[in-house]
Amino acid sequence: MAPRPSTLRLTGHALAQVALAVPTILAATLVAVGGGTALLVIGIPVLLVGLPLLRWIADRHRAMAAATLGHPVPADRLPDDDLPLLARLATWGRDPMSWRELAWAFVSASVGLAVSLVVVLLMVGIVTLVLWWYATPQLMRLRSVADARLLSRGSHELLEERVQVLTETRAETVEDSAAELRRIERDLHDGAQARLVALQMNLGLARELMESDPGAARELLAEASTTTGAALGDIRDVVRGIHPPVLADRGLAGAVQALALDLSVPVTVTGELPERPSAPVETAVYFAVLECLANVAKHAGAEHAWVELGQHDDLLVVVVGDDGRGGADPSGGTGLRGVARRLAALDGSVRVSSPAGGPTLVTLEVPCESSSPRTTPSSATG
CATH class of the missing domain: 3.30.565.10 (Histidine kinase-like ATPase, C-terminal domain)
Structure with a gap:
């Protein structure tokens, strides 16, 4: 477990949070205005400025909360790397974390700012230094818990998402398994099975011709040998498609x-x-x-x-x-x-x-x- 930060370091976090309060309000306003006017096109440039700024500020608060609480505070955003502009905007819009960060911004710039200001002001007065020393860890932990709750998904949300993913992957796995079984059946039917039927017919004819026409029987046996090799090759191909021998070896x-x-x-x-x-x-x-x-x-x-x-x-x-x-x-x-x-x-x-x-x-x-x-x-x- 990471060591708890000192009171001085926590006060440094509080100063940083106070300094980020105005940019947070600005970023949240840009996101709200840009989101409300995005359909009119004019809101798109506003969003392209406001949302990245809000995400950057939120990540700074995540880092401070993680340092205070001693555990990570993940962003859990939907991936948007290498997406075209419109697809990226659509991803931002349907990302629950975008809405969480917007809600957090207003809480951070009001209640959160008040908590951080108390920490800073307690340090200023000589009379309040003792109170600052003992109260700062508790106040900053309270603020960090609130930031972490708003800036990361809770266990209930993660569990719901996990159940949804498992449901989807289970259905897809069952579908893929059924398709794979159909492929194996088709390959065996069209390949090895057809060759084995031809092999059985050739062996039956060779047995009938063994005494009356030994030469023709030998030709049929030679053809049967070739068919056997081809059937084995088909079976090996099917097995290789299930679990390649080179992978096992x-x-x-x-x-x-x-x-x-x-x-x-x-x-x-x-x-x-x-x-x-x-x-x-x-x-x-x-x-x-x-x-x-x-x-x-x-x-x-x-x-x-x-x-x-x-x-x-x-x-x-x-x-x-x-x-x-x-x-x-x-x-x-x-x-x-x-x-x-x-x-x-x-x-x-x-x-x-x-x-x-x-x-x-x-x-x-x-x-x-x-x-x-x-x-x-x-x-x-x-």
Whole structure:
């Protein structure tokens, strides 16, 4: 647990909060006016000034509250990186944290300002120094608790959001599983099953011709041998689509290196995994990387791609990048959406940064628990 800040430091926080009171009122006014006139277009430039200013001020208060309380006060805003202007404004508008920060601004500039002023004024008078020394930690903690409650989502909201996410990911996982079963059934029916039926017919004919026409029987047996090999190949392809043998044998890093060798674009694989993730995590991340590299080969027009593997505490992080034309849009196709659904079932996430002209970076993050210690040395495949 972080040590509690001193009374002097808390007083410094109070002085900063007093100094930020006027900018807070200004930012909140700009946001309110800009939001009310955004449909008239004239409010958009006002919002573009007011909302970033309000967010910056709120983040300063989050930092002070976190230092006072000894625990983080996260913003939990909706991501808006690399979004076009109108999409960013729409994201700000539907982000609950934007409304929380606006409400906080008026509370901070009134009740919060009063608390901070009391702390500052108690320090000014010689008679009130003792009261300042003992009252400041309590007053600043009271203000910090209020700031933290308004500037971060409560446990009830987080629980509701978690239930909603689990409901959606469960439905998507069931749908994906049903589609995968249909694909396996189709592949077996059209591939291995058809070849095995032909094999059975050839063997039956060969048995009938064994005495009357041994030469024709031998040709049928040779054809049956070829059909057997093709059927085994079809079955191996189906099994590889469920859980690639290279993933079981060599782990995630080795399997990704194998993918890199097969890609038409040169791919560099780097990174180190101190422990081997669990099988579900390995499988999900493997197929996510496979989809990302397939997109590079098909759409990016890249000369080079790279995959960076890393593990930070209990978080597996994989970055797939390329130097292609950029402009990748997760909402424009099913590939990246499928990757996001696959990882969401494991509480994972996908972030895409792909400005026009590149580079494109797809960051995959999945909470992981190790299945067995296994150190994979850094390597490069290109």
